[in-house]
Amino acid sequence: MKHTDLYINGSWHQTDERFDVINPATEEVLASVASAEIADADAALDAADAAMAEWAARTPRARSEVLRRAWELMTARLEDFAHLITLENGKARADAMGEATYAAEFFRWFAEEAVRADGLIIHAPSSGARIIVQHKPAGLAVLITPWNYPAAMGTRKIAPALAAGCGVVIKPASETPLTMLALMPLLEEAGVPPGLVNVLPSRRTGALVDHMLHDPRVRVVSFTGSTGVGRTLLKGAADQVLKPAMELGGNAPLIVFDDADLDTAIEGTMLAKMRNLGEACTAANRIYVHEAIAPEFTRRLTAAMSALKVGNGSDPSVDVGPLVNASTRDKVAEFVADAVAKGATVECGGEVPAGKGYFYPPTVLSNVPDNADCVHDEIFGPVAALQTFTDTADVIRRANDTEYGLVAYVFTSDMKHGLQVCERLDYGMVGLNRGLVSDPAAPFGGTKQSGLGREGGHEGMLEFMETQYISASW
Ligand code: NAP
Secondary structure: OOOOOEEEOOEEEOOOOEEEEEEOOOOEEEEEEEOOOHHHHHHHHHHHHHHHHHHHHOOHHHHHHHHHHHHHHHHHOHHHHHHHHHHHHOOOHHHHHHHHHHHHHHHHHHHHHHHHOOOEEEEOOOOOOEEEEEEEEOOEEEEEOOOOOOOHHHHHHHHHHHHHOOOEEEEOOOOOOHHHHHHHHHHHHHOOOOOOEEEOOOOOHHHHHHHHHOOOOEEEEEEEOOHHHHHHHHHHHHOOOOEEEEEOOOOEEEEEOOOOOHHHHHHHHHHHHHHHHHOOOOOEEEEEEEHHHHHHHHHHHHHHHHOOOEOOOOOOOOOEOOOOOHHHHHHHHHHHHHHHHOOOEEEEOOOOOOOOOOOOOOEEEEOOOOOOHHHHOOOOOOEEEEEEEOOHHHHHHHHHOOOEEOEEEEEOOOHHHHHHHHHHOOOOEEEEOOOOOOOOOOOEOOEEOOEEOOEOOOHHHHOOEEEEEEEEOO
16 A cells, blocks of 8 residues: 555656655654656646536536445455555554544545535525525636545545535645555546546645746635645635635633533543544633542543553554654643642653654643743644633633634533533534544534634535526526
8 A cells, every 4th residue: 555656647756855754653664655746736737627627517426436435445445444544644543434434434535424414495586586596516626635645535526526516626634645555546436537626745845835826726625634734725815816725723622510420521532632642723722620520530531541551553452553753742742840839740651662753641730820931822733731710601701712723522411501611612513422523424523713614514515516506587
């Protein structure tokens, strides 16, 4: 599965410039990967443009069958994809299998959505004309993905784009380009025509993407990554008024009320915090526990975090692999040092281990003050930052006190109270007594500076379609 060249128009292209992909568990070079230049971007857009004309003209059922086949093929090769994800990203085997399964599911979901691009026909109330509304493929799409989910963040964009009838060029993250390249032979086998999907790893990221955003054939830019890069892309997209889909950063609050079922709350907190070892935009970043249950909650969470085995993610008995690179690991260590300097208590973890690999142990911090940096920025690592509260209005105010609005979590046994709290949280998604919200069938996305648009659900395909209205008389 180890492809390392550019994938353009259904074939592999070498380049003079290459860059290394590192295994974060060993710090060894895993592969030397081709780095795309501007001319490669033009070739990829030419190929996508040519392929899209025929693809968009196929029936929705025909497009659906190809996507369905992609789901079947990927599902049969989950182990291989999980292995590759672990090698380049570091995440533990179970996390990698979870991602591969989730990634494949987008092909199945959008195979089903491809045949449901419904429209509308109504009698205009005053003029007597017929109002016909239909959705058409928006045009070529540039897709830019992050390193934390090398498979799923790609398929979450490719599947709806193809379902809608669009051709795409993907720029995967430089830390983890191998998984997306490995997906290409599978898509060929599923029946995706050459040129419809192109993959351009590159170290000239900014210039390459900006060039594509200024090509008149491009109509959509779909990005998952940091809010800072999202802002840059929105500015670049403005020149051609592209349709933007932006899945950006998060700073998820997790609130545990004193009537919560503690088993459920601990299980949900572990999932919300430790899925993908905290390297997730959905990771619980601020954990607010009602003062009455804080000692018991802290004791149980510390026990659960301490029980996790840290090591090379390729070992199936390991729960927590390394972080993706040294700077991510160092940033996590800085968040912990800052919180401790401002008064937080280390309940477990908190020390960078000696030796090779970008490891950081599962860590619980209690008494984290509101002015700690980790309360305001994404930790993106296995650190649970605990704070306490007594008053519902106060904890909702603190939870909403951020420029982010991706996801929040609420644990309570009182569903009426829980739903009331959910509605007052300014977030695109809320997990109520659940630590996991991601689902291909649900609209994933955030409010405020966490992004624009939604991926998955019924909304996901509409991001790659334009609405056309025809006013007709007969
Ligand atoms: P990142 O630094 O923003 O990078 C994401 C992608 O953008 C990479 O492919 C990167 O390429 C590319 N990029 C960097 N600079 C660019 C530029 N000037 N123009 C165009 N593309 C550029 O984010 P990351 O560190 O990989 O991922 C972590 C972030 O993603 C976190 O903030 C996390 O919350 C967010 N995230 C959000 C979601 C969501 O659905 N909301 C899901 C997952 C992750 P290079 O690798 O070549 O630099």
